[in-house]
Amino acid sequence: MAKLNLALYWASSCGGCDVAVLDVNEKILDIAAVADIVLWPVAVDGKYADIEAMEPGTIDVCLFNGAVRNSENEHIAMLLREKSKVMVAFGSCAVSGGIPALANFKERDEVLKRVFMETPSTVNPEGVLPLTRCEVPEGTLSLPEFYKYVHCLDQVVEVDYYVPGCPPTPQRIWDVVQAIVSGNLPPRGATVGATEKSLCDECKRIKQNKKVKRFYRVHEIIPDPERCLLEQGLLCMGPVTRGGCGAQCISANMPCRGCYGPLPGVIDQGAKYISSIGSIMDVQSPEEVESLLETIADPAGTFYRFGMSTALLRGANR
Amino acid sequence: MGRRITIDPITRLEGHGKIEIFLDDAGAVENVYFQIPELRGFEKFCEGRPVEELPRIVSRICGV
Structure with missing residues (x-):
């Protein structure tokens, strides 16, 4: 062959x-x-x-x-x-x-300004930015265009x-x-190297009662290593993320951040997760909803950690 | 007019690089430009992220 x-x-x-x-x-x-x-x-x-x-x-x-x-x-x-x-x-x-798509939360020009003018280690008094074409004595140099x-x-x-x-x-x-x-590949367009079910399906933690009164940031509690992280108030993306990774993060007592992407049929992993946590919030009034949501430090950056190119809400740039 | 040698991409290292070498009429190196045709902008998009998440974000600056 x-x-x-x-x-x-x-x-x-x-x-x-x-x-x-x-x-x-x-x-x-x-x-x-x-x-x-x-x-x-x-x-x-x-x-x-x-x-x-x-x-x-x-x-x-x-x-x-x-x-x-x-x-x-x-x-x-x-x-x-x-x-x-x-x-x-x-x-x-x-x-x-x-x-890299976390940059879709920022304007293109803000990124360039920060990197080439504002960072403490940068000395650039003339405010020089990369050019796609640059004339030098020997000829023309070129660099790629930095997209929006x-x-x-x-x-x-x-x-x-x-x-x-x-x-x-x-x-x-x-x-x-x-x-x-x-040559044993599935039909074109398929996701391979991941399961068709959620990470929760392969997670061995004990799942009992999903009723969350507040969310915690990872440094605020030491989670029980045997119990579901989401039930303990940590924003674990397991319910809306494909399995197949071997559950490495949750094995280290850290919540899933969703890198294996949305489940089959789901087009927006972050929106699905909002729906998912909405159903487990133990709240009785709009005020309680507000105060519970305030315990989420960075909803957009957390729910769309790996998916800002495909998010339905296009961030700062569209 | 001298020659121009372009090495693109530079290989067997982490990251993107391009080298432009300009030779004079005698074939000696007149000038060399090293260019880095990549930028992601961690300096900007880390702003607004929770500090406890940064170890899991900035570890993607270089995964080699």
Whole structure:
């Protein structure tokens, strides 16, 4: 059997998804046995020019992580889409914007001003900002355009499969690789590497009575490690988040932050969570609702921690 | 007119980088520009987030 051509790319990302792929450990040798890696900036030496020179469809599978923050991210996404038979949105940023999309709560120009002019470690008395074109004595230099809005991958190109997680866990990555190699993939558009049920379904904590009188921030209580975190007043996103992550956060006695994304059929994870906690609030009057909601420190940033590119409410920039 | 060599992307490190090398007529390096074509803006979007959540946000500055 001919070897597969595999590309792994990071757009606006942290590299954690790439490291998660390496965290399959010695199985990376099994991947190398069945696939040639044609692009993987963190680990091998492919250049954009090599990809541009390929015929369309040369790449069998592209695992694309990172959000689309600037024009280079979009350009490479379109390039890899053209050259790839199967395009996979890999990790929370590519699936729904992820942590970089928290910037959708801010205006684009506020971000640039803060970063390049205001931070205490910055000395920039002339207020120089990055330019997309810059003339130097030797020629013209170019930089990508910093977009107004952080997009996820399927907002700029067609995506065949989604692998959620920040990052996807190595075991789930291995499952996905095996499915690709064996050709045993579900219909296009499916989410793979995650379960179809909520994290609560695989959470072993004791669930008794969901009646919450107030919410707590994680430093305000030491939660009982045996009992449901949400019942103890911690804002655990488990009820509205896909399982498959191995429940790592809740195993460390920390609430789920929702990185595996919404359940099947749900388009807005944060809105679903508002509905979910609305049903467990133990309140009798509008005043009690108000005071209970005041115990939530950062509702938008918590409920949309990984999903601001796909949120129905588009933040500051739309 | 000298040559221009573009290395894009720089590989096997965390983050995005591009190098433009300009050579003179004799083929010697005249000037080199190192560019970082990425920005996410943690400096701004961390504002308004609860302080106890920051360890789980800023750990995504670099996951390598």
